[in-house]
Amino acid sequence: MAVLTKPLIGVGFIGVGDISILHARAVQKCHGAHLVGLWNRSSDRAAQRAREFGCSVYATPQELVNDPAIDAVFVLTNLETHLEYTQLALQAGKHVLVEKPVGVSIAEIEQMQRLAQANDRVCMPGHNYIYEASMNRTKELVEAGDLGKIVSAYVMYNIHHPEEVAKRYPGVVRQILTHHSYILLYLVGKPVELCAMKATLHYKEYTEEDIAMVQMRLENGALAHFCASFAADDHAADPWTVMVKVIGTAGSTRYSYRDHVEIKPGLVHSQTYTAYQGSIINEVKHFLENCLRRGEAPLSTLADAITAQKMIEAAEKSIAEKSVVQL
Numbered sequence: 001m002a003v004l005t006k007p008l009i010g011v012g013f014i015g016v017g018d019i020s021i022l023h024a025r026a027v028q029k030c031h032g033a034h035l036v037g038l039w040n041r042s043s044d045r046a047a048q049r050a051r052e053f054g055c056s057v058y059a060t061p062q063e064l065v066n067d068p069a070i071d072a073v074f075v076l077t078n079l080e081t082h083l084e085y086t087q088l089a090l091q092a093g094k095h096v097l098v099e100k101p102v103g104v105s106i107a108e109i110e111q112m113q114r115l116a117q118a119n120d121r122v123c124m125p126g127h128n129y130i131y132e133a134s135m136n137r138t139k140e141l142v143e144a145g146d147l148g149k150i151v152s153a154y155v156m157y158n159i160h161h162p163e164e165v166a167k168r169y170p171g172v173v174r175q176i177l178t179h180h181s182y183i184l185l186y187l188v189g190k191p192v193e194l195c196a197m198k199a200t201l202h203y204k205e206y207t208e209e210d211i212a213m214v215q216m217r218l219e220n221g222a223l224a225h226f227c228a229s230f231a232a233d234d235h236a237a238d239p240w241t242v243m244v245k246v247i248g249t250a251g252s253t254r255y256s257y258r259d260h261v262e263i264k265p266g267l268v269h270s271q272t273y274t275a276y277q278g279s280i281i282n283e284v285k286h287f288l289e290n291c292l293r294r295g296e297a298p299l300s301t302l303a304d305a306i307t308a309q310k311m312i313e314a315a316e317k318s319i320a321e322k323s324v325v326q327l
């Protein structure tokens with residue numbers, strides 16, 4: 001793929017819901033890029049966000065991807081439409097950053113992979129959590145063997161989401177355990193078997209799960225545990241708001257959202273966890289500056305998104321059958 005050499009990379013957003021606010025701030029932090037324009041299904045929201053972000057509005061997604069001023073498209077819509085807009089952008093010759101979960105099925109993500117290859121363009125999953133120095137250091141330590149034999153890994157998420165917010169998403173298995181899956185793949189490796197459970201404890205009308213847990217045996221013999229909950233914040237000392245631990249025979253590491261907290265609401269969160277915005281800034285910089293300008297690979301690829309989706313579907317099967325599922 002030819003790298004981009006123009007002074008300013010042009011970015012377009014398809015979909016401008018909550019997450020677009022963090023992506024707009026991230027693009028602003030990239031000196032060699034700017035947000036050219038956006039499209040959103042409802043034109044009122046499109047006009048409002050365009051005023052906030054200082055960019056133009058396109059009448060259709062086709063018009064956006066056809067604009068030669070745009071080099072890279074961020075697909076920020078709901079999960080069910082990711083493939084449609086990713087396909088549109090790749091076929092128009094644009095590079096794509098697509099939010100997670102990347103696709104509804106393995107087949108959808110494989111199709112994105114084929115389209116990216118056929119059009120010689122980057123299609124990077126929005127796997128933001130791993131674009132953090134502390135995560136990168138953990139990976140280096142694991143890979144160098146400095147933590148000894150890895151015995152366990154934990155990814156915990158306990159962030160209360162009001163019912164009206166949760167209703168816009170699938171349950172926590174797809175919406176949140178996707179993060180856990182690509183984090184585990186990046187830091188430690190693949191599971192060979194897993195079992196999962198879920199419950200709906202907090203919502204009155206919304207019937208999807210608001211808590212889920214997964215136990216796994218990994219390829220390297222270690223065990224791993226995931227917890228994802230929209231049901232309650234963890235208020236206790238050293239809370240597991242978002243907590244990632246890797247424990248080895250010769251050392252261990254910890255990453256916590258609670259390392260940096262600002263006392264003001266952060267989108268749908270009761271407080272601002274600085275790492276949320278920070279990881280999206282790092283992710284967007286990696287996409288625009290490392291991948292598009294220098295030809296480097298994403299830290300987590302569509303192949304990883306496919307493996308993450310296999311983990312999610314295995315968890316769903318385990319829940320449905322009350323069984324241990326082999327991957």
Ligand SMILES: NC(=O)c1ccc[n+]([C@@H]2O[C@H](COP(=O)([O-])OP(=O)(O)OC[C@H]3O[C@@H](n4cnc5c(N)ncnc54)[C@H](O)[C@@H]3O)[C@@H](O)[C@H]2O)c1
Nearest residue numbers: 015016017018019020041076077078079081099100101168
């Ligand atoms: N990386 C993260 O940490 C993170 C956090 C939150 C959301 N997300 C992901 O970002 C994406 C958007 O989430 P959000 O929080 O902004 O949601 P949101 O509900 O605030 O916005 C959803 C957007 O999708 C659009 N949309 C919905 N149905 C559509 C359709 N049929 N056709 C075209 N557009 C449609 C809406 O107009 C809106 O722009 C989702 O894939 C979500 O999983 C990622």
